[in-house]
Amino acid sequence: MEHHVTVGVDGSPESRAAARWAAREALLRRVPLRLVHAEDLLLPPLAPSGDPEVRERWTDEVLTGAAEELRRRHRQLDIVTRCLSGRPSAALAAEAADAALLVLGSRSLGRLVGFIIGSVSLSTLAATETPVVLVRTAGDPATDDPVVAEARPxxxxxxxxxxxxxxxxxxxxxxxxxxxxxxxxxxxxxxxxxxxxxxxxxxxxxxxxxxxxxxxxxxxxxxxxxxxxxxxxxxxxxxxxxxxxxxxxxxxxxxxxxxxxxxxxxxxxxxxxxxxxxxxxxxxxxxxxxxxxxx
Known part of the structure; x- marks a missing residue:
């Protein structure tokens, strides 16, 4: 049963844009939003030290921070968080199995070059038949005003x-x-x-x-x-x-x-x-x- 929208988050600007887009989509569909994190989704500049406790704490902060931001914007939205283990593409595909939609961020290479489709995104596309949305940071309507965030766009x-x-x-x-x-x-x-x-x-x-x-x-x-x-x-x-x-x-x-x-x-x-x-x-x-x- 397709009863939620899933979005992958890793603390990057692209994943934050994806989470904001996914939240609006979940509201449109009137379903919960599931924020998930897979360790290998990390972009190298964001990766913390190899200490397992440090990485676990960082992961928790990524998920908690994303959820809190979205709850400020959309107080009526039902949000759950999950940390995934295993190969990221397989883990994301498994999470998407009962989702209406899987949302991922996509990095820009610049106006003249285009956008990156990372190996995780491509592998996930191959592993799931659930529709996948790739979101850019361009045009992301970020706002900290909950009144503006909850207004019908x-x-x-x-x-x-x-x-x-x-x-x-x-x-x-x-x-x-x-x-x-x-x-x-x-x-x-x-x-x-x-x-x-x-x-x-x-x-x-x-x-x-x-x-x-x-x-x-x-x-x-x-x-x-x-x-x-x-x-x-x-x-x-x-x-x-x-x-x-x-x-x-x-x-x-x-x-x-x-x-x-x-x-x-x-x-x-x-x-x-x-x-x-x-x-x-x-x-x-x-x-x-x-x-x-x-x-």
Whole structure:
């Protein structure tokens, strides 16, 4: 049963931003928030000495400090804390098994370079089919004013990447549900790169690229139609384009509150399959990115 939101914390600015985002999400879902710490989540500059007692005390301070901050911001939120043992990705995946969502922080490499997807995050993505959200520090609405923190925020739009050539019901279900909770616009984006063999077609038929885009737009509309009926209150915008799907989706995320992408479930030791579009968004979108596993 999905009855809580789980977030990994390690004392870093990224994990604090992730915890604040996860707290707001838990409130939206009206479920408890679970703060968890796995020792190897530590970034090297934050790691205390190797003394077990010192590390245990530091871990307790990380969890207690994060919980106290969130309780000041959201007095009505039910918060529990847990310290995990074992391999971090496996421990986090186990914690996420009965969660609605797992939230992790993501470090920035700079505006021109992008964001780091750490080995723990990648391994956790491979180990769980629970949706995972990676949160950046950019745009984190930190505030110490509990009145401001508890006020209902004005949500921006949610952007979802859609591949019209394959079924992605779990991705669309997640995106529509998030938009419905926030009462915000959902923008569905599909980008298609024409095969290289089509490179000469515009010379012979100038309308060919436009017809390819119109065809993609029809396929996108058909794919979204059942979800529009299921969520009639969600405002939906559709965008199709010819070009790099990853670049188009990243550009569409400017100002978004959340970006939703899919990944194929790979039931093998090779781990999570992140396609080029999901890879581009995870590394270059400044908004929080939700990765939803699907067949």
């Amino acid at each position: 004005a949500y921006g739009e949610i952007v979802v990447g859609v591949d019209v050539r394959q079924a992605c019901d779990r991705v669309l279900a997640f995106a529509f549900e998030e938009a419905a909770r926030r009462d915000c616009t959902l923008r569905a984006v599909h980008g298609r790169k024409l095969p290289s063999v089509m490179g000469y077609v515009p010379v012979l038929d100038p309308d060919a690229p436009r017809e390819a885009e119109r065809s993609a737009a029809r396929m996108l509309a058909d794919m979204l139609l059942p979800w529009r009926h299921k969520f009639p209150g969600v405002r939906v915008e559709e965008k199709t384009s010819i070009g790099s799907a990853g670049r188009e989706l990243v550009q569409a995320t400017a100002g978004a509150d959340l970006v939703v992408v899919g990944r194929h479930v790979r039931r093998s030791p090779l781990g999570a399959h992140l396609g080029p579009v999901a890879h581009a968004v995870l590394h270059h979108a400044a908004a929080p990115v939700a990765v939803v596993a699907h067949d």
